[in-house]
Amino acid sequence: MRAFAPGKVILLGEHAVVYGHPALAGALSCGVTVESEPGRGVLRVPSWGVEARASDPSALGRAYAAIVEAAGGALDVDLTARFDLPSGAGLGSSAALSVAIARVLGLDGKRLLDAAMAAENVFHGRASGIDHAVSAHGGFGLFTRADGLKPLRAAQPVPLVVGNSGRARDTQGRVARVAELAAQSPSETRARFDAIARLVERAAQAIAEARFGDLGAAMDENQRHLAALEVSCDEIEAMCSSARDAGAVGAKLTGGGGGGCVIALAPGREEAVRAAWTRAGWHSFVTTVGGAP
Ligand code: PMV
Numbered sequence: 001m002r003a004f005a006p007g008k009v010i011l012l013g014e015h016a017v018v019y020g021h022p023a024l025a026g027a028l029s030c031g032v033t034v035e036s037e038p039g040r041g042v043l044r045v046p047s048w049g050v051e052a053r054a055s056d057p058s059a060l061g062r063a064y065a066a067i068v069e070a071a072g073g074a075l076d077v078d079l080t081a082r083f084d085l086p087s088g089a090g091l092g093s094s095a096a097l098s099v100a101i102a103r104v105l106g107l108d109g110k111r112l113l114d115a116a117m118a119a120e121n122v123f124h125g126r127a128s129g130i131d132h133a134v135s136a137h138g139g140f141g142l143f144t145r146a147d148g149l150k151p152l153r154a155a156q157p158v159p160l161v162v163g164n165s166g167r168a169r170d171t172q173g174r175v176a177r178v179a180e181l182a183a184q185s186p187s188e189t190r191a192r193f194d195a196i197a198r199l200v201e202r203a204a205q206a207i208a209e210a211r212f213g214d215l216g217a218a219m220d221e222n223q224r225h226l227a228a229l230e231v232s233c234d235e236i237e238a239m240c241s242s243a244r245d246a247g248a249v250g251a252k253l254t255g256g257g258g259g260g261c262v263i264a265l266a267p268g269r270e271e272a273v274r275a276a277w278t279r280a281g282w283h284s285f286v287t288t289v290g291g292a293p
Pocket of ligand 1: 013014015016017018090091092128169171175254256257
C-alpha cells in the first residue's frame with residue numbers, strides 16, 4: 001500500500017492569522033509518500049536517517065504512536081516515508097508525514113484529521129492546525145483559528161517558485177516580536193492586520209478567477225506589511241527583489257519569517273527566477289499549489 005500527502009504554503013496572511021484573521025494557504029504538488037509492507041510496526045524515514053517504533057520516546061516515536069493508536073493499535077506492517085520537499089523549511093513536511101502515515105493506515109475524514117493533529121502537537125507543541133488541514137484537504141483554503149480551514153474555489157492550480165533564504169526561519173521569535181509591536185502600537189498594528197486581511201480576500205478572488213497579476217500585487221503588498229511588522233530580513237528582501245527583476249509578478253516570504261522560504265509568482269518566468277536565485281546561491285524549486293488532494 002502507498003499513500004501521499006502534500007506539503008503546504010501560506011500564500012498570504014501569516015502572522016495576522018495569529019490575531020484571528022484568515023490566512024490563505026494551498027497544498028503543494030510535492031509532499032510525502034509512505035509505503036507499507038508486511039512487518040512489525042517499524043517506521044523508516046531514510047532522508048532523516050532514522051527509524052522509530054510507536055514505543056520509542058523520541059518525538060517521531062510519540063507522533064507515530066498517536067497515529068497508530070487512532071488506527072486501532074498493534075501494527076503488522078512496516079512503513080517507509082519518502083520526502084520530495086525540504087524538511088524544516090515551513091512547508092509542512094511533518095504534517096504531510098503525519099497525514100500520509102494516517103492514510104496508509106486506513107484513516108480518513110475526522111479520524112485522519114484528529115490523528116494528524118495529535119502527531120503535529122508532538123512535533124510542534126500547540127500547532128495551529130493549518131499544516132495538517134491543508135495537507136489532508138488539498139487545494140486552497142482560508143484558515144482561521146476559530147473555524148479551521150474553509151476550502152476555496154480556484155480556477156486552476158497556481159505555479160510558484162519556492163526558494164530557501166538559507167537563514168533558519170524564526171517563527172517563535174517573529175511571532176513574539178509582532179506581539180511586542182501589537183502591545184506598543186496597537187492601532188497601527190491592528191490597521192496592518194486589517195490591511196493584510198483585505199489582501200487575503202483580494203487574493204482569494206484572484207485565485208478564483210486565475211488573475212495572477214492581481215494575486216502577485218496582493219503578495220507584494222502583503223510582503224511590505226510583513227517587513228513593517230519586522231518579520232522579514234535582508235536575505236528575504238534580496239530574494240524578493242531578485243525575483244521581481246527576473247519577471248515575477250509577486251514575491252514574499254511564507255510562514256514565520258526571519259528567514260525560511262520565499263515564494264515567487266512568475267507565470268512563464270519560473271526558470272528565469274530560479275536562475276537568478278541560483279546565481280546568488282539560493283536553492284529553489286518550481287511547484288504548483290492548490291491541485292487536487
Ligand atoms: O513558519 P510556519 O510555516 O510554521 O508558519 C507560521 C505562521 C504564523 O502565522 C507566523 C504563526 C502561526 O501559528 O500561524
